[in-house]
Amino acid sequence: MLSAIFTTALNDQVSYLHPGKGVRTPTVPEKPLDIITPEQFDQLYRALPGADSKLLVESDIEAGLR
DSSP states (O other): OHHHHHHHHHHTTSOSOOTTTTOOOOOOOOOOOOOOOHHHHHHHHHHOOSHHHHHHHHHHHHHTOO
8 A cells, every 4th residue: 555655656756766666565474264163163152151142153153254
């Protein structure tokens, strides 16, 4: 985003210098996904304290917010 701003400023001749030119951002290492099994979910679900927390967990699972 910042590079785009500096590029626009350079192209519009607002600035004569692009401080981000040639700077490379570090790559983000891929993190392996931890996907729980249905048995693990059942164990977690039974350990929840109340109906409100169970409803929140059900909503997360059904919406794909894992």
